[in-house]
Amino acid sequence: MTPIQQQVKNWLEEKRVDIFLAYRILDGHPLPHAFTREHIEETAELVTGPARYSLEKFATHIASRYPAARIGMVARDCNQRALNVLRVWNQLKDGQVETVPVTCCPSHLHHHADCSYLEPHPAGAVKQQLGQAPNQSLAEVEAQPAAERLDRWLYEFQKCIKCYGCRNICPVCFCKECSLEHAELIGTGHLPPDIPIFHLVRAVHMAGRCVDCGLCEDACPAEIPLRLLYRKVNAIVKDLFDYETGSGDTLPPFSILGDKPTMSPMPLLAAAQE
């Protein structure tokens, strides 16, 4: 048994947790799996590695059905940030989830990395010409002339097949009722969905929530650079409100009233852009 398999086994046996979320090899594939005391032998098949999934999303589902459940899970940095957001948004109780940290993306703190999505793939020829390359910095996107930038984003959005994969995988998408399924907001019956409304609605709702895990971009079958878009969303939140999503204990600025307004409305655009 590896040390982590032993640890999970102990946690379950000691009743430190009732259920432990991690990955298990099934037919040669690492799949998300819930380990329990009843099937303790399965802990011998627990694996860690580059595969990742929003395990914390399962945790919220379990917590809403069984509020008293103590949940354990393996967690990378992105899982930790998401857990933090979910706690702040009252989807999980304080101390309800205990984590076993596993290796994650490289940073100046740790160089060894173990993640299915370290860096977005560089864009191919068509995407470079027409779309938004996912591995750009925000400054590079902003350096494009406004009309071209819009063209490029629309090119990306019109590939959307409205599979809801981005929402379904997202660890911090927990609403019971989703605006993306409101026929009044987003017309139904045709593909691509109303653009850019579909993607803007999602982007707006990610403000102060998105933990930059990249799972949506990873999941999107149309290769739309969603993480890039939401990175901007959080950059705005950081710039305007000095709110760092995924850290700290406060709700994002859109969910709390300030005591007095500290901003003033933006002035009218002075000169035409063209």
Place this chain on the structure above:
Amino acid sequence: MTLKRMTFLQHLLAFLGLEGRLHLEWISSAEAQKFVATVTGFTETIRRLGPSPLRTASLARSENVLTAPMRRSGCPGLSQTVVPEDGTKIVNG
């Protein structure tokens, strides 16, 4: 709250390339002149910006979305058909 959300949205729209088309102003019922100045100013801004590039594009069936990027870079183009969500029939966009 409105101020926070609107300012956020203005920045987000600017990131997509749609700057200046959203404006927020507080005007009391006693400020007729401010109202006139704001509406006139904003109308002018919008006129200068021209018709919204999304006006036709918002359904993605438009010529604009499907061909504009390709026109810009001289790409032969991708599919210009709109597929109904149930995937049963193909209609021309």
